[in-house]
Amino acid sequence: MLLRPCDVENISDFNRYYTNSWVGYHEDPDSEKILPAFVSNPGTGTSTALKFLTKKGGSWQLGSWNMLTLEDLEKHLDFGRPNIGMVDDGPTVVFLSYSTPRAPSKGLRTRDARINNFNDHEIYRYRTPRSSERYDWIYHAFNPAYLNLDEALKQLNNGEKIGVALSPVLALFTSSTSKFPVLAYKRWSIGYLQDKTAILNPQYQEYAEPVAKQLQVKVAV
Amino acid sequence: MSLSRILRKPKGNTCYTADNRWVLPNQLIGYEAEYEGVTDRFLPDHTYANHFVYHAETSLKDAGAEFVFTQPLFGADSWNAIHWLTSYAAEQKWKCTKRTGIHIHLDVRDLEVNQLTGLCLLYAALEPIIYRWIGGSRETSHFCIPLYKADDTLLKVCKIIRSAYGDEKAGTNNAVKIAESMAEERYAGLNPNSLAKFGTLEFRHLETTHKFDRIVDWINIIMSLKATAYKLPQSDGSVIRLIEQLGTKDLLDFVFPGPLVRQLYTEESSRLIFEVGIPSARDIAVHGCQPLSWEKFQFPKGEHGGFAKWIKSAEGNRQEKGKKHEELVVFDDFNDMDEELDEPPIQAPPLIEEPLFQNAQNIFWGNVNAPIEQAEVREAQAPNQEQLARAWARLNDMNRGRGEARIVPVPAPRPRR
Numbered sequence: 107m108l109l110r111p112c113d114v115e116n117i118s119d120f121n122r123y124y125t126n127s128w129v130g131y132h133e134d135p136d137s138e139k140i141l142p143a144f145v146s147n148p149g150t151g152t153s154t155a156l157k158f159l160t161k162k163g164g165s166w167q168l169g170s171w172n173m174l175t176l177e178d179l180e181k182h183l184d185f186g187r188p189n190i191g192m193v194d195d196g197p198t199v200v201f202l203s204y205s206t207p208r209a210p211s212k213g214l215r216t217r218d219a220r221i222n223n224f225n226d227h228e229i230y231r232y233r234t235p236r237s238s239e240r241y242d243w244i245y246h247a248f249n250p251a252y253l254n255l256d257e258a259l260k261q262l263n264n265g266e267k268i269g270v271a272l273s274p275v276l277a278l279f280t281s282s283t284s285k286f287p288v289l290a291y292k293r294w295s296i297g298y299l300q301d302k303t304a305i306l307n308p309q310y311q312e313y314a315e316p317v318a319k320q321l322q323v324k325v326a327v
Numbered sequence: 328m329s330l331s332r333i334l335r336k337p338k339g340n341t342c343y344t345a346d347n348r349w350v351l352p353n354q355l356i357g358y359e360a361e362y363e364g365v366t367d368r369f370l371p372d373h374t375y376a377n378h379f380v381y382h383a384e385t386s387l388k389d390a391g392a393e394f395v396f397t398q399p400l401f402g403a404d405s406w407n408a409i410h411w412l413t414s415y416a417a418e419q420k421w422k423c424t425k426r427t428g429i430h431i432h433l434d435v436r437d438l439e440v441n442q443l444t445g446l447c448l449l450y451a452a453l454e455p456i457i458y459r460w461i462g463g464s465r466e467t468s469h470f471c472i473p474l475y476k477a478d479d480t481l482l483k484v485c486k487i488i489r490s491a492y493g494d495e496k497a498g499t500n501n502a503v504k505i506a507e508s509m510a511e512e513r514y515a516g517l518n519p520n521s522l523a524k525f526g527t528l529e530f531r532h533l534e535t536t537h538k539f540d541r542i543v544d545w546i547n548i549i550m551s552l553k554a555t556a557y558k559l560p561q562s563d564g565s566v567i568r569l570i571e572q573l574g575t576k577d578l579l580d581f582v583f584p585g586p587l588v589r590q591l592y593t594e595e596s597s598r599l600i601f602e603v604g605i606p607s608a609r610d611i612a613v614h615g616c617q618p619l620s621w622e623k624f625q626f627p628k629g630e631h632g633g634f635a636k637w638i639k640s641a642e643g644n645r646q647e648k649g650k651k652h653e654e655l656v657v658f659d660d661f662n663d664m665d666e667e668l669d670e671p672p673i674q675a676p677p678l679i680e681e682p683l684f685q686n687a688q689n690i691f692w693g694n695v696n697a698p699i700e701q702a703e704v705r706e707a708q709a710p711n712q713e714q715l716a717r718a719w720a721r722l723n724d725m726n727r728g729r730g731e732a733r734i735v736p737v738p739a740p741r742p743r744r
Contacts, residue, residue, distance in 0.1 A: 110464075110466070110467050111463075111464050111467075112464065113425060113464030113467045113468060114425065115424065115425055123469075185464065185467055186464075186466070186467025187467070187476070189476065197637060197641075203477070203478035203479045204472070204476060204477045204478065204479060204480075205477055205479035205480055205512050206472045206477045206479075206480045206512045206513070206514045206515040207511055207512055207514065208511060208513075208514055211469075212467070212469050220478075220479050225634075228634075228638075229638070229641070231641075231645065232638075232641040232642075232644075232645060262631070262633045263632065263633045264633060264636070265632075265633045265634070265635070265636025265637040265639075265640060266633075266637075267637070268633070268634050268637045275606070280631035280633050280634035280637075281630075281631060281634055282630045282631070282634060282635075282638075283626060283628070283630075284626035284627060284628075284629070284631060285626075285627040285628065285629035285630070285631060286626075286627055286631065287631065287633075288626065292478060292610070293478075295626075297624075298626055298627065300627070307624040308624070309613070309617070309624070310613060312564050312567075312609050312612055312613045313609070313613070316606065316609075
């Protein structure tokens with residue numbers, strides 16, 4: 107996998123720009139799997155300290171400090187911010203997007219990301235509380251997993267989930283106000299899916315092509 | 328030092344001549360160049376040096392400085408000024424680092440709203456290959472974030488365009504207000520905040536370099552986008568279809584002059600344009616070019632079966648959780664505490680039958696949470712031994728762990744006169 111190149115000149119710059127952020131660490135640079143790592147400790151003059159996020163027994167855990175030099179970082183780290191978008195949020199899905207503020211830090215900081223939710227207001231009694239650093243969001247942001255349409259519809263119809271991500275920009279969610287699963291493109295509800303046909307709001311007809319291409323369904327406006 | 332420097336009045340050093348080495352020979356531009364290691368920030372007395380003014384730049388390290396055009400320049404003036412500063416910087420060994428950048432302000436005051444839209448659509452579609460040409464780590468820099476990575480800022484650009492269409496009809500200035508509101512979000516590669524400040528679009532992509540040719544190429548890439556905006560037939564979704572019809576190579580030929588096409592075109596260009604660039608352009612076409620329509624698009628009424636199932640199961644879980652929670656709630660009376668401790672429950676208080684507790688005034692709890700020593704049981708009339716023993720036992724039982732109860736005899740009332 108192609109890692110984004112190092113964007114700092116030395117370790118002190120890394121500590122300066124990446125402190126309090128999440129970065130993607132590739133244990134095996136050829137592997138797709140990324141371990142989210144938290145940069146919090148300013149480290150020493152020659153190294154920085156990262157904590158890795160792992161899942162143990164159904165709960166997320168931050169490990170202990172790992173001291174790494176700039177050479178290690180250049181070999182294993184995917185610098186910059188990961189591309190975010192549709193991210194699993196327990197039973198449903200949310201859309202995370204970046205803005206362009208004058209940020210003192212690089213890397214991923216979910217508290218700086220804008221969150222758009224779809225059927226959140228209907229399940230507020232049952233969902234996990236929002237917090238600035240949701241480990242599950244962070245993990246999914248670095249390791250996005252998308253379902254194919256059949257699997258997604260199965261999970262939605264079973265009541266196993268009420269929102270699923272299909273791609274970084276497409277999602278399906280169910281609600282109490284629509285008989286059929288609603289199709290979301292980025293933050294917008296652009297139509298619904300009925301019998302493997304996507305029926306789009308005429309205002310969003312420009313999205314017909316990416317929807318048809320991604321989901322392999324007929325599109326009607 | 329010349330009098331012009333002391334008076335801070337620039338000399339008449341502009342020739343106002345178009346220059347064909349630029350794609351748009353008459354195009355007004357603004358130029359900002361950042362350097363580090365600038366030990367002497369005073370520029371020498373030189374005709375072209377007077378085109379620049381020094382700005383302190385706190386985001387840089389190691390004596391960082393920024394040199395900015397004193398006024399927008401075009402043609403030969405901008406060419407000469409940039410050439411002089413670049414040569415002088417190299418001569419002085421000012422440092423070009425990952426933190427330093429060159430920002431170009433493209434004057435767009437002469438464009439119509441349609442043309443501005445076309446320029447933004449074209450830029451959005453070509454943005455990924457522009458970043459590929461820029462290279463280095465600029466794509467991940469937090470001072471020039473691409474629109475395809477900052478969806479929120481892309482939406483603001485759409486708002487500006489939509490408002491500009493509205494302003495054109497209604498004579499309002501909402502577009503300026505939105506652009507002004509982006510002052511804290513101006514760290515995008517394409518910064519629309521400068522529309523409100525100067526009437527320009529700021530391109531913040533390029534890392535500072537001592538290579539003058541590269542700077543010229545960069546400015547020509549920007550000017551090419553504007554030149555193409557002039558010749559686009561329409562500025563809406565049709566631009567996207569035009570791009571799709573032309574294909575990558577023809578599109579680049581349509582937009583850029585030959586030597587630049589050779590630099591911009593790579594094997595990946597097609598993928599970058601169609602998978603990364605066009606989705607951003609499509610967002611601008613949908614949310615910027617068409618007015619907000621309130622037409623009624625009805626989602627089929629009714630509740631989704633799967634959603635109902637999920638809610639039912641979540642409600643069941645919640646109630647079960649609630650029950651467990653109720654079992655664990657804090658005891659609010661003594662009876663519950665006794666049940667929990669598996670001890671025989673205390674009998675209903677014999678207050679009414681027994682003279683000791685006959686009236687409420689007979690019992691005085693100073694503070695129920697305080698040790699029982701503070702509580703007083705006022706004895707209205709002397710109880711018999713059996714009653715007294717029962718009262719003791721009950722008090723001690725009720726106040727287990729709080730200390731021992733004691734009965735304080737009430738002195739006999741004074742006889743009335």
